[in-house]
Amino acid sequence: MGFLEISNVTKSYGSTEVLHRVDIAVEEGEFLVLVGPSGCGKSTLLNMIAGLEEISSGDISINGRVMNGVHPAQRNIAMVFQSYALYPNMTVGQNITFGLEMHGVPRAERAAALADVAKLLQIETLLERKPGQLSGGQRQRVAMGRALVRNPDVFLFDEPLSNLDAKLRVDMRTEIKKLHEKLKTTMVYVTHDQIEALTLSTRIAVMYEGHVQQLGTPKEIYDTPANVFVATFMGSPAMNILPARVVVRDGRAMAQVTTSDGAQTELPFSQQTLTAWEGREILLGLRPEALTDPDGADRKSANIVPLRSRIEVTEAAGSDTFVTTTLGGRDVIARLRADAEATAGDMFDFAVNMEKAVAFDPQSETRIPGA
Structure with missing residues (x-):
């Protein structure tokens, strides 16, 4: 049984089923990437793990605890969004520690956690700035810092690099990879970019039309694709x-x-x-x-x-x-x-x-x- 277990999960809107019996077991410390074209169901699945979408059938469990019906705040997960979702009127430091403050964490502990995360992400000099004074890459680091400071069981990333230019995307990919190597925390990452999937993941779930087409290591996905869709979607240029x-x-x-x-x-x-x-x-x-x-x-x-x-x-x-x-x-x-x-x-x-x-x-x- 995986640390994050997705068992026979479906999602329906009315009579329309958009996710079909998804089974994925994610081991502790693994970096799973959900990849596929727009509308394939990858973000819906991520939102179900986060508790932002209800599960129509099946079970999702984290660290042995079934999460069906559990409020997002009680799941011990942290999510990094595509839009960063930073509070514009707060400083960087306040943005990062706001969640801890809401959970009643003492000021001294908040300050220590902020110092650790700021050093890890190399944003010590930005803590007094407002989000409007930051570049896209800096905002992304702050959004990641807000997730890291909580020390969650699972990190969820929803296309976090899609708003960045090509060079910055490459740089941030490297930073996220380094972060995972340091923290060894379970991460689930959604993207439509197959290069991100191949370079970041320990395993990839290729999705299309609500089905997992193939689940495997980057090498397995690239060298032995399960079908023509996976073969032509993964790789640039395509197979x-x-x-x-x-x-x-x-x-x-x-x-x-x-x-x-x-x-x-x-x-x-x-x-x-x-x-x-x-x-x-x-x-x-x-x-x-x-x-x-x-x-x-x-x-x-x-x-x-x-x-x-x-x-x-x-x-x-x-x-x-x-x-x-x-x-x-x-x-x-x-x-x-x-x-x-x-x-x-x-x-x-x-x-x-x-x-x-x-x-x-x-x-x-x-x-x-x-x-």
């Missing part, structure tokens, strides 16, 4: 999904795909469970880094396959060059080295890392077991 046909040569399963010039090429799988799919159509999944130039290919892989195809578009991106080619009648993106000689319109010798290939059933769009 390439292209139609292929399984053929078997000398007992080895291969993905037969059409290249840009209409020729057929065969890419041998490392997983031999796909021999059972001989003659059938599949969807082949390749991450952009699994389709690269020969010098950029993974030297540890035992299954690098050459593939010749025409380059349609090139995009220089600093440390990488992304190129678009056509496979299986679809545009696919390859990640090449920055100094790879790739020119639009030319035929190019790609290297395909088939150890990283995954296969999906085209009917159900779920990953084929063992592939």
Whole structure:
């Protein structure tokens, strides 16, 4: 049983069910990220953990105590909102300690807690300022300080970085990660940004249309996505999904795909469970880094396959060059080295890392077991 246990939880508004039988066990000290597109139910689930939304059915427990019907103030959770929700007429110090004051914590204890949190977040010089005098990143630190000062069982973050610019988001991601490493407190974090999910979490719950599509570590989610939705939602650029046909040569399963010039090429799988799919159509999944130039290919892989195809578009991106080619009648993106000689319109010798290939059933769009 997890420290935070979400058991068979649903949420309905009238006759419309928006969350469908969610089961997630979060261990103490774990950093769980709920990720998915807008409207998938992730913020609703977070609000149910916080007690801001009622549970339609199922149970949510924290540290062995069932929270159904328990008032938010009695749950020993702390929440950091997207909007920061700071009191504009109070100083930073007053904002951080206001909750403690409302709970009757003595002045000396409040002052000691404030000093500890201010030092941890490096905001000692801001304590006498008002929120209107702070930058977005500083306001976010104050909002986090208000949560930290309470020493809760669980921290809840509701898209806390979405109002920040790109560079500040990266900086604050690092700060939140450091904070978790120091505190080892259970955290649940909602975002629609899959990069945030992959970099912050110890585990990820990918959500779509009220269902948890996959629950796993960042590596499991990235390398072995449960279905086409997870494969294309997680990763930037997204995983390439292209139609292929399984053929078997000398007992080895291969993905037969059409290249840009209409020729057929065969890419041998490392997983031999796909021999059972001989003659059938599949969807082949390749991450952009699994389709690269020969010098950029993974030297540890035992299954690098050459593939010749025409380059349609090139995009220089600093440390990488992304190129678009056509496979299986679809545009696919390859990640090449920055100094790879790739020119639009030319035929190019790609290297395909088939150890990283995954296969999906085209009917159900779920990953084929063992592939």
